[in-house]
Amino acid sequence: MCTSTGLVLLSLCVAHVLLYWTAACLLLPRGVHVASIYAMHKHSAHRVLYNQLVVNLIFLGPIAPWLASSDMGTAWHVASLPAVLVLLEAAFYVAHRAMHAVPWLRRFHAVHHEWHKTLPFSALDCHPVEHVVCNLAPVVLGPVLLRWSLPHAAVLLGVATLNTVWAHRSGAEASHHSRHHLDPRGNYGISATTDRLFGTLLRVDTRE
Numbered sequence: 001m002c003t004s005t006g007l008v009l010l011s012l013c014v015a016h017v018l019l020y021w022t023a024a025c026l027l028l029p030r031g032v033h034v035a036s037i038y039a040m041h042k043h044s045a046h047r048v049l050y051n052q053l054v055v056n057l058i059f060l061g062p063i064a065p066w067l068a069s070s071d072m073g074t075a076w077h078v079a080s081l082p083a084v085l086v087l088l089e090a091a092f093y094v095a096h097r098a099m100h101a102v103p104w105l106r107r108f109h110a111v112h113h114e115w116h117k118t119l120p121f122s123a124l125d126c127h128p129v130e131h132v133v134c135n136l137a138p139v140v141l142g143p144v145l146l147r148w149s150l151p152h153a154a155v156l157l158g159v160a161t162l163n164t165v166w167a168h169r170s171g172a173e174a175s176h177h178s179r180h181h182l183d184p185r186g187n188y189g190i191s192a193t194t195d196r197l198f199g200t201l202l203r204v205d206t207r208e
């Protein structure tokens with residue numbers, strides 16, 4: 001990897017950290033202070049930072065030069081966006097369902113499921129193996145296969161990050177993913193559509 005690509009990747013990882021923690025703090029319940037949440041969940045916060053600053057760089061380092069070498073234009077990125085999103089949804093569903101179905105993978109996923117009721121910053125609180133398999137690989141699969149550029153892939157990772165923080169926001173017991181934390185027998189996909197397709201959709205009680 002050349003120096004400029006390495007610096008771009010490092011900058012993107014730092015931007016990813018800032019984006020994640022800003023969104024996580026903004027979505028905290030009213031009256032809850034960041035310092036008190038940090039004091040209560042220090043170990044979880046450190047796991048998130050390890051995933052963001054160490055695992056991200058180790059996993060994305062070898063992929064970044066391939067993305068940086070892309071000379072595809074904006075029109076290609078717009079045209080291939082639906083395919084990238086379908087690949088993301090499919091890969092996440094398969095990876096997440098495998099995390100529940102395969103005993104030795106379930107051990108890794110148990111870390112994330114320590115959160116029965118979620119907080120926004122619990123989105124990336126998981127074992128590094130899960131972070132690679134569920135959070136990073138599904139997002140970069142489409143961009144790698146369809147020759148997306150590094151900045152476009154970084155924007156996709158940023159949007160995916162905001163989406164997962166939103167899915168874990170406080171008081172979201174009625175949301176698709178928060179329902180999964182309360183009852184892990186279904187709702188494995190990012191969207192309800194995939195779960196409906198494969199018969200794993202759990203009813204979300206919107207009265208709560």
Ligand SMILES: [Zn+2]
Binds near residue numbers: 177
């Ligand atoms: Zn979760």
Ligand SMILES: [Zn+2]
Binds near residue numbers: 099100109113180184
């Ligand atoms: Zn799960």
